[in-house]
Amino acid sequence: xxxxxxxxxxxxxxxxxxxxxxxxxxxxxxxxxxxxxxxxxxxxxxxxxxxxxxxxxxxxxxxxxxxxxxxxxxxxxxxxxxxxxxxxxxxxxxxxxxxxxxxxxxxxxxxxxxxxxxxxxxxxxxxxxxxxxxxxxxxxxxxxxxxxxxxxxxxxxxxxxxxxxxxxxxxxxxxxxxxxxxxxxxxxxxxxxxxxxxxxxxxxxxxxxxxxxxxxxxxxxxxxxxxxxxxxxxxxxxxxxxxxxxxxxxxxxxxxxxxxxxxx
Numbered sequence: 001x002x003x004x005x006x007x008x009x010x011x012x013x014x015x016x017x018x019x020x021x022x023x024x025x026x027x028x029x030x031x032x033x034x035x036x037x038x039x040x041x042x043x044x045x046x047x048x049x050x051x052x053x054x055x056x057x058x059x060x061x062x063x064x065x066x067x068x069x070x071x072x073x074x075x076x077x078x079x080x081x082x083x084x085x086x087x088x089x090x091x092x093x094x095x096x097x098x099x100x101x102x103x104x105x106x107x108x109x110x111x112x113x114x115x116x117x118x119x120x121x122x123x124x125x126x127x128x129x130x131x132x133x134x135x136x137x138x139x140x141x142x143x144x145x146x147x148x149x150x151x152x153x154x155x156x157x158x159x160x161x162x163x164x165x166x167x168x169x170x171x172x173x174x175x176x177x178x179x180x181x182x183x184x185x186x187x188x189x190x191x192x193x194x195x196x197x198x199x200x201x202x203x204x205x206x207x208x209x210x211x212x213x214x215x216x217x218x219x220x221x222x223x224x225x226x227x228x229x230x231x232x233x234x235x236x237x238x239x240x241x242x243x244x245x246x247x248x249x250x251x252x253x254x255x256x257x258x259x260x261x262x263x264x
Contacts, residue, residue, distance in 0.1 A: 007042040029061040041073035048078045052085030071096040080108045099141040119233040124154035140211040152222040153229040160195040
């Protein structure tokens with residue numbers, strides 16, 4: 001359950017943690033351990049708005065179980081802000097987030113779902129790569145809770161039609177070989193049956209296959225369609241956000257009515 005909408009005041013001890021987190025992490029950790037769950041959530045949330053990296057340092061003053069409780073009490077936007085502040089998307093924080101919250105956090109990424117109404121395959125790929133840092137069970141759980149089309153959009157452009165080396169108009173319409181489609185239909189397709197643009201992509205698809213063969217088959221089925229997933233995936237992400245936030249039409253109209261243009 002999230003408590004970020006009910007933040008409590010930060011005590012003197014809480015401010016001491018902020019002062020010591022860089023200078024003396026051991027003392028900071030001892031003080032942090034004495035704070036209530038509610039104050040820890042307040043402390044991390046307030047700091048995330050100012051310095052997301054320091055907010056993450058506060059989390060790591062606690063053991064995984066205690067820091068996990070704090071993360072559970074943070075809002076999606078706060079968690080997203082902290083994760084995006086890191087060079088490698090999460091740097092150890094992802095393991096503290098429950099898998100069923102990850103998609104709603106990704107939906108906040110304007111680099112992933114741009115204002116132009118498309119999904120960025122590059123950004124989607126970066127997220128998937130960052131998930132590889134997790135152990136097998138966590139990685140499998142993350143896959144199950146992610147929008148399959150987001151994952152497919154990351155790899156769709158990396159799949160080469162078998163036997164097609166040069167991009168021509170005829171190649172774009174070329175069908176996959178019958179034996180390939182039969183294997184896919186029977187759930188017998190393996191990563192080695194794919195032709196991809198680079199080895200890293202093949203390694204990631206192999207990891208996906210090893211943790212969940214059925215998911216791998218569904219993923220490939222989606223990727224080999226002629227449909228460009230970039231627009232469709234972004235539209236569905238927008239719909240999810242709309243469901244979470246609610247209908248903003250009245251708020252927008254009220255704001256427009258209050259707007260008074262400057263005299264020219």
